Amino acid sequence: MGEDDDKYTKDGTVDHHGNPADKTKTGTWKACPFILGNECCERLAYYGMRTNLTLYFKNRLHQHSATASNNVSNWGGTCYITPLIGAFIADSYLGRYWTIALFSVIYVIGMTLLTLSASIPGLKPTCYGKEDCHATVTQSAVCFLALYLIALGTGGIKPCVSSYGADQFDDSDEDEKKHKSSFFSWFYFSINVGALIASSLLVWIQDNIGWGWGFGIPAVTMAIAVVSFFSGTWLYRNQKPGGSALTRMCQVVIASIRKYHVEVPADKAVALYETAEAESAIRGSRKLEHTKDFKFFDKAAMEVPTDEIKFAADPWRLCTVTQVEELKAIIRLLPILAMGIVFSTVCGQMGTLFLLQGSTMDIHIGSSTFEIPPASLSIFNTLSVLFWVPIYDRIIVPLARKFTGHKNGITQLQRMGIGLIISIFAMVSAAILELERLKAVRKHNYYTLEHIPMSIFWQVPQYFLIGCAEVFTVIGQLEFFYEQAPDATRSLCSALSLTTVALGNYLSTLLVTIVTKVSTRHGKLGWIPDNLNYGHLDNFFWLLAVLSVLNLGVFLIIANWYTYKKPLGTLR
Template sequence: MEAAVEAESKGSHGGEAGRRTPPSKKDRRSSSWGCILLLVNNCFRYTAYFGVSTNLVNYLKVQLHSGSKAAANNVTNWQGTVSITPLAAAFLADSFLGRYWTITLFLIISVAGYGVVAATAWAAVEGAAFYAGLYLVALGGGLQAVVASFGADQFDADADEEERGRQSSFFNWFCLTFSVGSLLGGTVLVWVQSAHGWRLGYGIPALLSAAALVLFLAGTGAYRRHQPPGGSPLTRIAQVVVAAARKCDVEIPADATLLHELEGDGMSVIQGSRRLAHTNQFRFLDKAAVETADDKARPASPWRLCTVTQVEELKCVLRLLPVWACGIIFAAAYTQMSTTFILQGDTLDPRVGSFRVPAAVLTVFGYLSVMLWVPLYDRAIVPLARRLTGHHRGFTQLTRMGIGFVVLTVAMLAAGTLEAARRRVFARHGMHVIGADGAEYVPMSIFWQVPQYVVLGAAEVFTFIGQMEFFYDQAPDAMRSVCSGLCTAAFALGNYASSALVSVVVRATARGGRPGWISDDINEGHLEYFFWLLAMLCIGNFGAYLLVARWYNYKKTAK
C-alpha cells in the first residue's frame, strides 16, 4: 500500500488542466457554512430514518397486525429497497439532474413519505397507505452518496492543499453525523414510541425530514461549486466497449499522444469534466481511441471513435471494482454487530443495579466508538501521521482502508475469544435465573462485549470513511456520485454474503444430529468457531487487498 503514496500525491491532484485559482477567504467561509448545513441535514435525515426503521417490525406487528414472519420479511424487503435507491439517486445526479436538484427532489419525496407515515399513525390507517409512505421514505432517503459528493464538491482540492485537507475532514465529520443520527433515532425516538405512542414517535421523524429540506434550501447561496450532469455514464461506457470491439484488429500506436482526444483548455467532451491522462492498464480499450482512415473520412461517431478521457473513464471504474469487491467481506463481518453479537449478548448477564440492559442496546457502543474515533482520527492521528509520512492526508486512502481491514479482524478475534470464555463459564456454572422475568443467563456481564463494539467502530472510521473519500476522489468527475454509491452497494452485498455464509456454515456443521456451530441454543453450538472463521476470511481478504492496492494506479488528470 505504501508504494501508492507517491502515485497518489502526484497523480490524483497532479493535473494542471483541472487547476483553478485558490479560493478566497470569503469563498471558504461560504463553503464552511454550506457544509455545516449539509452535516446538520445529514444528522436530521438519519435520526428520522432510524426513528422509523429501528422499531418498524413492532409497528407492523402491533398496529398492522402482521405475523412475526411477515413483519420480518416486510422489514427486510424495505431495507433492501433502501440499499438500492442510493444508486438510482446517484445515477440521476451524475447523468441528468446534477447533485443539487437531485438532493432537492429526493428530500421532497422523503418529506412526503414521512408525512404519509405520520398521517397513517395519527389516523390509525392500516395497509396500503402506510406502505406507500414507507416506500416513499425508502426512495427519498437514498441520498448518502449524492450528499457526500455534493459536500466534497465544495472544496477545491485540485487547486489548494489546505482545501484537500478540509475535504478529507468533511468525509470524517459526515460519517460522524450518520452515527449521531443513528444513535438518536435508535434510542431517543424508539423511547418516545414506547412511552408516548406511535403518533408522536412517527410525527417527530416527519418534522425532522421537513427541517432537513429547509436547511438544505437555506444553504443554497452558500454552496459555491456545482458539478453539472455529464449525461448517462452507461452510454459512454457502452460506446467504449462497442468501439473497441469494432476495432479489435486495429493496432494501438506506441505513442499514446496519437490517440484521439479533443484539444482545448483541459476540459473534456463530457460536460464539466477534466481530461484524464492515458494509462497503460486495460490496453485493449485503447483501440476505441485509435483514429482510422474510415474515422477521418466520415463524421465521427462515438460508437466508433472515443476520446482518451472517455476510455480512461471506463478504466477508472474497472480499477475501482477490485477495491470495492474487497469491501464486501468487510461488510459481511461488520454486519455481525446487529446479528451474532446480539445472539451472544442475549445469554450474558444484563444487570446494572436494578436495571436490565437488552443486548441490542450495546450497538450504541459501536456508534459511540465512531463518535469518539472521528475527532481522534481527524485531530490527532492525521497530524501525527502527516509528520511521520509527509503525506497530506496522513495516510494514503488505500493505506487507511487497509488499516480498517486489520482492525476489523481484531474485532472478530475479540468476539471469538469472548465466546470461548463465555462457554467455559457456562460449562462450570450453567445458566441461572435472574430478574423478575425468569430469564436465564450465564453469570458473566454483558459489558464484556463492549470492547468488540468499540474496535468495530474504529474499523468503520478507517475503512468505511476511507472508502467514501477514495471512491469520490478516484472516480471520474462525471461519475462521482455513482462511484460513491458503491460503498452502500458493498454493504448491501455484505449483508447477503453474511446470510449465505451462515447458511453454508449451518449446513456444513449441523450433520448427524449435531447442533452445528450456529444453533438455536448457542450454548449447544460453537459460535466462537464462526467468529474465528470470519477472522480468517478477513485475513484472506486483507491479503487479496494488498495485491489489489499494489496493482492500483491512482487517477491522473491530463496536462
C-alpha cells in the same frame, strides 16, 4: 471586468435562477447548515430504524431469528444499492439539488407509512402480552412497503449530499478551497450525531414507550429536515448535470468491440485519438494520461478510415483517450470496492447477530432496575468513531508523516488495510465472548433463562473495535474513491463505494442462510436457533474472522497491483 471575475464563482456553479453564482450571496458555510441538517436527520431516521429493526421483526412481526436477521440485512443492503439510481439521475438529468429534494420527500412518505403501520389499529400487529405478537400478511406487506420506500428515498440522498456540500466551495478560490476539507469532517460528524441520538434515545423509546413513537419521532424530524433543506434554496450553488457516465462507458465498450481486429501500437500512445483543445471533451473533467493496462479498450481511441472525422467524431465509433481512461479508472476501482464487501458484512453484524447476542445477556446496570435496550450498545461504536477521528488526525497522521514523509502520513490503501486488520480482532472478540457466554449457560444450566447473569457491557470491546476499524477503512475508502474517481464520475463512484455496504448485507444473508441450512441437518437446532443458548453463534463469528483474514490477503495483492489515475490539463 476584474471586479465581476472576483464576484462570481469560476467552477461553473449557478444559483437557483440558473445565473452564475454570486460568491457574496451563495455557498460556503452559510449554505452548509441546511445540507448538514438534512444529512443528520436522515441518518437519525435510518439508524433509528436499522439499529433495533431485528427485534421489531422478531418480537412484533413474529419472525424466526435467522429470518429477521436476513430481512434486516436485505433491507439494509437495498438502502446502499439505490444510491446508484440517485447518482445516475443527479449526474445525468436533475442535478444534486432536485435529486436530494425529490428523494427526501419519498423518504418522508415512507417514514410516515412505517409510523402508521406501527401505531394504527388494523395496521399494527396484534399483541397478546409484551412479546407474543402476530402480524397478518397485509400488516407485514405495509411494513415492508414503507421500508423499501425509505430505501428508495435514501438512494437519492446518500450519493449526492456530501458532493453537494462540497459544491458550495469554489476550488478556484484558495480561501474557500481550504474550508472544503473541513466540510467533510463536519459531514462525517453530523452522521455520527444522528447515529448517537438514534442508538440511545430512539432505541429506548422503542423498547419502553412504543414503536409508534419510536418511528414517529424520526418521521417528524425528517419532515423538518426537508423543510429546512428547501429553506436554504437561495443560498445554494448548483452544478449543472454533466451527462451520463454510463453512456460514455458503453460507447467505449461498443467502439472497442467494433474495432476488435485493430492493432494498438505497443508504445505509441500518441497514435490514440484526443481532442486538440486544452480541455477534455467530457464536460467537468480534466484530460487523463494514457495507461498501459486494459489495452483492449484502447482500440476505441484508434482512428481508422471508416471513422470519417469531419467536424466531430461519432463517440460510438471513436472515443477520446480521456473517455477510455475514465472507463479504465472505474474498472481499477472495482477490485478495491470488492474487498470492502467482507468488511461491510462484519460491520453489519452490529444490527443483527450482535443484537441477538446482547438480548440474551443481563441488560441491567449493576443492581438497578433500569434496562438497557440491546440495540443501544451500538452507541459505543459511534463513540469509538468520534474518539478515533481526532486521534487519527491530530496524533497518528503527524507521527506517521515523520517516518513516511507522505503528506497524509499513510496512503488511503494502507489506511484501509489497517482497518481490515482491526475488523478481524472485532470478530475474534465477539467469538470469544460467545464462547464464554455458552460456557456459563452449560455450567449453570441457564438454557431457559431469557437473560443470563452476564453483563451486556462485555459486548463493548467488539463494538469499539468496529468503530476504530471504520475510521480507518470507511473514511479511507471515501477519500480513495473521491481522489481516484474521474472528475465527471464522482457521484457515480460515491454510489459505487456505498454498494460495498449493500453487498456486505447480502453476503451476510447468504452466509446465514447457508449456515442455517447446513447446521440444522438431521434435526439439529443449528448455529443460530431462536434460543441462542442452544446454538453456536461463536462458530459464525469465527467463520467471519477467517473470511476477513482471507479478504485481507487478497486486498494486499490488489493494493500492490493498483495503478493510480494521472490527470492532465484543466477543468472545464
